[in-house]
Amino acid sequence: MSDSYAAPSFVLGGRAGGLDARPGQAHGAHVMGILNVTPDSFSDGGRYVSVEAAVSRAAAMLSNGAAIIDIxxxxxxPGADPVSAGEEADRVVPVVEALHERFPDARLSIDTYKPSVAAAALEAGAHIINDVTGLRLHPEMAAVVAAHDAALIVMHSVGTPGGLTAPQRYDDVVDAVRDGLASAIARADAAGVQHIAIDPGFGFGKTTRDNLRLMHAVDTFVALGRPVLVGVSRKSSIGKALGTEDEPVPVAERLFGTLGATAVAVQRGAGLVRTHDVAATVDFLRVLGQTLVSGEA
Structure with missing residues (x-):
């Protein structure tokens, strides 16, 4: 493992419990399992809306090797209707409470950009806030995270909820994403957040070509000095790369394409991988990581 990644900034401490997300480890990268407690998510909407179903799904992902559950x-x-903070909290908080009680050692992340939802979830036992707006809409989110000594993931995106996935025009997508993430880190630092990870926002406001360029440029984002999370699981760009722009392959047939993009990202330094397919991704990363480490010996 390169000495350049030995800095504490690559370890998510505080509530996150010292998760070492440095690049180049034998396990490849830590896996974040996706738990959507919504009726309308693109891949698994409606399957885990009850607390019992959500807990059962989380239990399976933890047993398959997930280091984090992202709720x-x-x-x-695309086209999803925003929900109120109250409704979002009503969906998320009971699941956090149930998981915290049943799996007290599990790391729980909350995928939200709303400070009040984040505060309620952190008080219920969550450890990480995953803000897909990168503090753009609610900079006060950083203060909420800092007050709870939690970890914060800031993702690059443009626009507002409901339109975050609409493709944008960039002079250079890599430069734009790097600069956006650097600004988000600076905001979080200024608010006192000690534990920060970054996400290039694969699939959010980028074309298929843009997204593939971002996977190839993960090392550029690693150079910002924070763990890099990639979330490519089953996304439309994977479907289009496997098929065509007009006829992408179906969501259920995108696992191998997802793993191909994941391999490039991890080889270039990603330390966290967000996925629907935990068991397959953990196995894939374990062999990839050992192969990469053996090649450095």
Missing amino acids: GGESTR
Whole structure:
């Protein structure tokens, strides 16, 4: 493992419990399992809306090797309608409470950009806030995270909820994403957040070509000095890369394409991988990581 990644900034401490997300480890990368407690998510909407179903799903992902469970109460799929903070909290908080009671050692992340939802979830036992707006809409989110000594994931995106996935025009998508993430880190630092990870926002406001360029440029984002999370699981750009722009392959047939993009991202330094397919991704990363480490020996 490169000495350049030995800095504490690559370890998510505080409530996150010292998760070492440095690049180049034998397990490949830590896996974040997606738990959508929404009726309308693009891949699994409606399957885990009850607390019992959500807990059962989380239990399976933890047993399959997930290091983090990422709980989302509002869909970011194209055209999804935003929900109120109250409704989102009503979906998320009971699941956090149930998981915290049953799996007290499990790391729980909340996929939200709303400070009040984040505060309620953190008070219920969550450890990480995953803000898909990168503090753009609610900079006060950073103060909420800092007050709870939680970890914060800031993702690059543009626009507002309901339109976050609409493609944008960039002079250079890599430069734009790097600069946006650097600004988000600076905001979080200024608010006293000690534990920060970054996400290039694969699929959010980027074309298929943009998204593939971002996977190839993960090392550029690693150079910002924070763990890099990639979330490519089953997304439309994977479907289009496997098929065509007009006829992408179906969501259920995108696992191998997802793993292909994941391999490039991890080889270039990603330390966290967000996915629907925990068991397959954990196995894939374990072999990839050992192969990469052996090649450095």
